[in-house]
Amino acid sequence: MTLPATNQRIDGKRLWDSLMAMAEIGATPKGGVRRLTLTEVDRQGRDRFRAWCEALGLAVRVDAVGNMFARREGRDPTRPPVLMGSHLDSQPSGGKFDGALGVIGGLEVMRTLGDLGIVTEAPIELVNWTDEEGSRFGHSLLGSGAWAGVYPHDKVFALRDGEGVSVAEALDAIGYRGPHPAAPFLADAYFELHIEQGPILEHEEKLIGVVTGAQAQVWFDAVITGRDSHAGTTPPYARRDALVAAARVIDLVDRLMRDRGEDGRGTVGQLQVIPNSRNVIPGEVRFSVEFRHPASAEVERLADEFPALAQAAIAGTGCTLDLTELFRFGLQPFDPGCVDLVRQAARRLGYPAREIVSGAGHDAVYVSRLIPTAMIFTPCKDGLSHNEEESIRPEEAAAGCQVLFEAVLARANRER
Ligand code: GLV
Ligand code: MN
Ligand code: MN
Secondary structure: OOOOOOOOOOOHHHHHHHHHHHHOOOEOOOOOEOOOOOOHHHHHHHHHHHHHHHHOOOEEEEEOOOOEEEEEOOOOOOOOOEEEEEEOOOOOOEOOOOOHHHHHHHHHHHHHHHHOOOOOOOOEEEEEEOOOOOOOOOOOOHHHHHHOOOOOHHHHHHOEOOOOOEHHHHHHHHOOOOOEOOOOOOOOEEEEEEEOOOOHHHHOOOOEEEEEEEOEEEEEEEEEEOOOEEOOOOOHHHOOOHHHHHHHHHHHHHHHHHOOHHHOEEEOOOEEEEOOOOOEEOOEEEEEEEEEEOOHHHHHHHHHHHHHHHHHHOOOOOOEEEEEEEEEEOOEEOOHHHHHHHHHHHHHHOOOEEEEEEOOOOHHHHHOOOOOEEEEEEOOHHHOOOOOOOOOOHHHHHHHHHHHHHHHHHHHOOOO
């Protein structure tokens, strides 16, 4: 399929202004965003997004896990919609663009279609997926995973955050447990615009990443149990220090990552020390573990070998380790036809581009299990993301949005 030539342009200033308006919601003093999923701040972001969509005449529906779909009708009501979107939730100390670029970029596509009076053949739906980040309830890609049938709904609703609030309670508290089933419906394709969140595009002076797939991952929850005791009176032989045992596992994660060279990724990002008092030897430590690699086989090997290696690492500490694997997925290739639309759009627009595999997880991973999917990356300053200093230039946002516009338009107008 070849992209038709067009002079139709998205409005880069309007896109930027809306990105900045969304970034006011949950803005942090350091210039980032804290818009944790299903919190009051997330509700404000969702409400603003809904109002913007409704002002365009789009019909917004919300499913049982809070995923939002804003629909623009096409000429042919028998055709399944082309989807685009990303997420509005953020990390606890996140940036303005991780997720928001894909949602607000999709909104700008909708606004441009409206301005130009374009009626596409297929309908187009803009999605805001619930809880992409996973930092509150422990599973990333939660909304898209529930939608795609990866996570059973009762399991999703029962997940609890650090304060004991369940997903179901959080959805109800902000009024976003919608009436529509969180289940896949027939859709023609899915496109997601996102910042790269790494340094490659910037380093190579490319404006567009043509994303061919996303790397493999496995996530665990770890609980180490020792014994609380007095810091001053407990001699070495009587200590069962859960934090010392955790430190050994954390070092193991780092070594397993480094053994895999440039492509290895291994992180402990969350740690809870109980009771967390300076003169109590910690009796319990809870922490997260994740590994990623572009080769599925490496993640499989890590997932299978890590539990026994971790048990061996804590030997002699007097503690026990309980590991739960939360999820695992292999390298997810995207659809060659959709990827090619992105490639062609970048080429036709004269944007320097390269192919790239995503290091981050994205809702596109689960969506692509069911429908043809592609992603568009744009650079970010110093490759920095999951950081309040995350920064992009307005021209980069506009270029990514223009590619999204062209790819979605071509797909929605393709001959059947
Ligand atoms: C999502 O942000 C992830 O890659 O963990
Ligand atoms: Mn993201
Ligand atoms: Mn993220």
